[in-house]
Amino acid sequence: MPTQKKRTVTIQDVAKTAGVSVSTVSRVLNGKVDVAGETQERILEIISKLGYTSNLAARSMRSHRKNLLGLVVPDIGFPYSIEVMKGINRAIVESTFDLLVYTTGDIHKTGTILHEQHYVSLLNNSLTDGVIIVASAAAEFITNAPIIAVDPHIINPNYPSVQGTNYHGALDVMEYLISLGHRRIAFICGRPEIGSAERRLKGYREALTQAGIEIDEDLIVPGDFTTAAGHTSALQLLRLKNPPTAIFAANDMSAIGVYQAAEEMGLRIPEDLSVVGFDNITEAKYLGLTTVDQSLSEMGYIATQMLIKMANKETLDVQVHKVPTKLVKRTSCLAVAEMSVAGKQM
Numbered sequence: 001m002p003t004q005k006k007r008t009v010t011i012q013d014v015a016k017t018a019g020v021s022v023s024t025v026s027r028v029l030n031g032k033v034d035v036a037g038e039t040q041e042r043i044l045e046i047i048s049k050l051g052y053t054s055n056l057a058a059r060s061m062r063s064h065r066k067n068l069l070g071l072v073v074p075d076i077g078f079p080y081s082i083e084v085m086k087g088i089n090r091a092i093v094e095s096t097f098d099l100l101v102y103t104t105g106d107i108h109k110t111g112t113i114l115h116e117q118h119y120v121s122l123l124n125n126s127l128t129d130g131v132i133i134v135a136s137a138a139a140e141f142i143t144n145a146p147i148i149a150v151d152p153h154i155i156n157p158n159y160p161s162v163q164g165t166n167y168h169g170a171l172d173v174m175e176y177l178i179s180l181g182h183r184r185i186a187f188i189c190g191r192p193e194i195g196s197a198e199r200r201l202k203g204y205r206e207a208l209t210q211a212g213i214e215i216d217e218d219l220i221v222p223g224d225f226t227t228a229a230g231h232t233s234a235l236q237l238l239r240l241k242n243p244p245t246a247i248f249a250a251n252d253m254s255a256i257g258v259y260q261a262a263e264e265m266g267l268r269i270p271e272d273l274s275v276v277g278f279d280n281i282t283e284a285k286y287l288g289l290t291t292v293d294q295s296l297s298e299m300g301y302i303a304t305q306m307l308i309k310m311a312n313k314e315t316l317d318v319q320v321h322k323v324p325t326k327l328v329k330r331t332s333c334l335a336v337a338e339m340s341v342a343g344k345q346m
Contacts, residue, residue, distance in 0.1 A: 009052040018046050069307060070123035070131035071101045072116055079253065079281040080225075080296065084134050084150055087300030095308055100128060113138045120147060129311040132303055135194070136161075146310035150303045155195040160310070162303040162321045164294035166196045166278075169325030170203025173248050173276050173292060176327060178211050181336035182246040182274065186219040188233045188258070190250035197225070200250050200278060219244055223254050230257025238265055238273075245274065245336055252277035252284045252291055259287065274333040288331035295323050 011029075015022045020039065027035050028043045035043075046052075071088060073081050092099050102119050104112070116138045120131050124145035136149040140158055149161040177185050187204045190197025201220075208215050218240060221233040230249055234257055237244055249255035255277030259269060267273050277284055280293035302321055309316060 009050045011052070013050060014043065014046055014052050017050065018043050066127065066129050067097050068128045069097045069099050069304070069311070070120075070128040071099055071134070072119050072123075072131060072136075073101065073103050073134040074112070076101065076103045079283060080251070080279055081134060083279070083281055083296035084300040087297035087302070088132060088304045089300075090297070091301045091304035091308070095304075097129070097308065097311075117141055130307045132300075132307055134300075137193070146307060148303050148307045148310070150299050151196055153194045153196075155198070160306060160316060160319045160321075162299045162306070162323060164196065164299065164323050165325045166199035166294070167203045169278060169292040169294060169327070170200040170248075171207050172325070172327040173278070174204055174207030174211075176290075176329070177246045177248065177274065177276065177333065178207065178213070180246075180274070180333060182244075183213055183336075184216070184219065184242065184244045184246070186221065186237045186244035186247045188221055188223040188230055188237075188247065188249045188254050190223055190225045190254070192222075194225075197250055204248060223250055225251045225253055227253050227257040227260070230254030231260045232257070234258040234261035235264070238262070238267065245339065246276070246333070247273065248276045250278055252279045252281045252289060255289055255291070256283065256287070270332050270334040271339060274339070276333065280328055284328075285330075290330045290332045291328050292325050293328050294325045299323050 011022055011025050015025045018025065020043065024035060024039070025043055028040050069092070071085075073085065075081055076085065088099070100123065102123070104115055116133060116136060120133065120141045120143055123131050124143040124147065128145060130146040130148070131143070133147060133149045134151070136152045136157065137154070139154055141147055147159050149157060149159060151163055152161050174185065185208070187201065189201055192198070205215060219237065221236055223229045223233050230253065233254070234247060237247060238261060247258050249258055255275055258275050262269055262273055269275050275289065277289050277291040278294070279296060280291045284291045302323065306316055306321065
């Protein structure tokens with residue numbers, strides 16, 4: 001049976017069906033307000049009925065302004081990314097821009113830097129007025145339009161960025177745990193190539209040093225910001241001959257893995273083990289997890305506003321916008337003395 005090849009619907013088809021000129025259809029597609037309301041509605045209905053899709057790249061070539069921003073994000077299903085995207089979406093709603101999203105779908109994919117550079121080049125050289133990169137890994141990009149990073153992997157990228165105060169957030173966690181009497185505090189690291197993970201580890205180490213507590217390297221274990229790695233690392237820590245009384249996980253997803261490991265070993269949080277995370281994702285609230293809020297949604301919102309300023313040829317007040325972190329105390333921590341009492345009562 002011969003196959004039918006569907007003819008591509010053109011802007012001329014839309015214009016003919018609507019009984020208007022091609023330029024009128026084009027003005028509707030480009031969001032112009034000088035087309036009569038009834039005419040505009042009829043054209044949009046016909047576009048929907050015929051299944052016409054305008055060619056973004058072709059439109060970009062005809063106009064210096066696209067009113068379109070790009071977003072490059074490693075994994076849109078990761079809770080961290082979702083929180084950042086909430087803020088980006090809020091800024092887009094308030095603006096005249098639309099958003100085009102690209103994702104690799106997996107934070108562990110290799111070639112991340114090359115992927116970022118390729119898609120930033122593709123978007124900014126033909127389609128968009130600027131690109132937001134979440135957790136960027138590349139140090140530089142070849143681009144014709146502005147870019148901005150949210151929580152870049154590298155500490156000092158050569159492009160604007162919005163960053164949390166990761167080091168100070170980690171210090172706050174450690175000072176809190178130490179004030180509760182904890183001395184054997186473990187740390188589950190994040191991905192070592194990421195600047196924020198490095199700064200959190202630095203805060204952990206320096207807080208112990210400032211408190212005069214010797215750093216035990218057995219209490220520092222690898223992680224990669226995932227629940228699975230947090231679970232594996234927590235089991236390793238809890239099986240030590242002298243296990244920690246508290247675990248500081250580099251992010252909330254890792255902390256969820258600690259909860260899983262504790263349950264497997266018959267340990268209760270916080271009666272037998274205090275746990276702290278970092279990020280303050282939605283799940284943290286329902287776990288009662290003490291964590292560090294780095295205002296991920298606000299970071300996405302601020303980054304989008306900064307990018308819009310650059311797209312409008314406005315000068316930024318700062319190249320690096322620091323968003324302060326805040327320790328959020330919930331029910332996952334107890335003072336060491338209280339843990340002992342709770343254990344005897346059970």
